[in-house]
Amino acid sequence: MIKTRVKELLDTCFAQGVAKGLWSGAGAGAYGVEVPKHEAHGDFSTNMAMVIAGLDKLKPREVAARLQEMLAAEPALVMKAEVAGPGFVNLFIRDEVWQAVLTTICDQQERYGLSSVGNGRRVLVEFVSANPTGPLSVGHGRQAILGDAIARLLAATGHEVTREYYYNDAGRQMRVLGESTRARYLELLGLPFQFPEDGYQGEYIREIAAELVAEAGDSLKACADVTPFKEKADKVIFANIVATLERLAIHFDSYYNEHTLYENGLVDDVVASLRAKGLAYDQDGAVWFKTTDFGMDQDRVIIKSTGEPTYRLPDIAYHREKFRRGFDWLVDIFGSDHIGTVPDVLAGVSALGYDPSRVSVVIHQFVTLTRDGKLVKMSTRKATFVTVDELLDEVGPDVVRFFFLTRKADSQLEFDLALAARESQENPVFYVQYANARLASIDRQAAAKGVARQPLAQVALARLSQPAERTMLKSLAAFPGLVEGAALDLEPHRIIFFLIDLAGQFHSYYNQHKVLSDDPELTQARLWLAEGLRLVFSNGLQLVGLSAPENM
């Protein structure tokens, strides 16, 4: 990466200055390199002189001038260095350096942008984790897409990724679900029924009941046990969830049933471990976890006086189990409604001897749904939510995925259903995909004219001298660093904004300059630029799970 080379050069200059006694070593590591907002300020800029001046009580512009002299000795990389403003040193990189990025891209092809920084680190990404009580809501959809994009980014940067869906089909929610199904079943048979007070009112329950009638007739009408109803609902709903995720091209490597933790004694074992460390105690008939030892304001119950565990006990056992299964890094994608559970789990992980910094929790804010500007309240139980399936019926997977990824997780996301259809016509996802399609079209056009790309080594890349070409080359060069940052910081939205920006650059260029022209040398250079762009669009889109169509 070119930025890395610049940073190394600056480090060398800094050390030289120390050796020559121009300044002390106090500023080591304190200065930085950045890409200035304005092109007039160069390709890179450093605040090194100001940092040194501040620490050594020197004049910033004089320090900057010394640095400028040293940089002049590196003409292979730096074409020009300028002292500007209060003491910035602006670096102008040689055009050849930017042009050479095409060689890298064309060597690496669909691997350009990928890296090995992950170093094979095993990471478990847990997301969705919705219990099978109903179809996936739009909120789940956001999480599914966010988690999937993060998993893809981590995989692309050399991590060994496992995607896991954690669920519980044995709790109270599920019992109510079974009872709701039974009520609908009896209703369909025209028999007296009692709908549970807080039952699930969605239409899908009736459909499940209808299936039961078709399969079993009235043979279950006197069944006192809710299990057959619960199991049927579980099976149908889970299949529906998996099918919905399939529409979004999201696949899990494993589904982890909370029940496994109990069967294998892992929950009891956590309690025993905590007790052994003096971090669990009995009071009022319940078992408490001494979370105050971990900086929290009160202790928490892990086993109720009824003997049942609270949710946080299996959560802790589950996270320990992830570590025991050999994962180095645990990434949890949670909705903001679970924010309160995070400290409990982290305290549990610490208590059991694991490093909580190896757990990253991405909290995404809610999706607020509006219809014609009016807020739609969402509840699975009352069936007043909008499902991912309904959304997909209206706007298609790329639009939904792009829309959800075009915001950072921290932002609340407003989705107006009435606008959804219209949005789909104007969605910026098409803007980016269109750039890809146009580039593919240029390729086809070149082939039709019998113009083939010559080996890159023979191409006069120096002909790429337009400012717009230079800017695009810089963006292409920045792509791998961007992917790396987006992956390590778990922020897929950066990829989206990068692609939108690059598409804007390309569309503008396209309207102004011809790739295929009467000038064979220039055509060759531009064909390779087009190829570099095409690969970055295509790689970038696929990196976050979007399609890269060659025709639109």
Place this chain on the structure above:
RNA sequence: GCGCCUGUAGCUCAGCAGGAUAGAGCAACGGACUUCUAAUCCGUAGGUCGCAAGUUCGAAUCUUGCCAGGCGCGCCA
């Protein structure tokens, strides 16, 4: 009351490990299709970066206090 998140153009959002003149898309207005796909482009207009102090050469970015919205704060999950 306490904790976390958010507040940037009319709308939806980037930018925030401090940096030079705060950006994009949509909406509005005016232009560009004998030329590689007009799902595009060019131009105009649009801002007390919630408010107020503080830190410093320099703050949308860091600190504190307010204001507004969201989510939590259970022997529910």
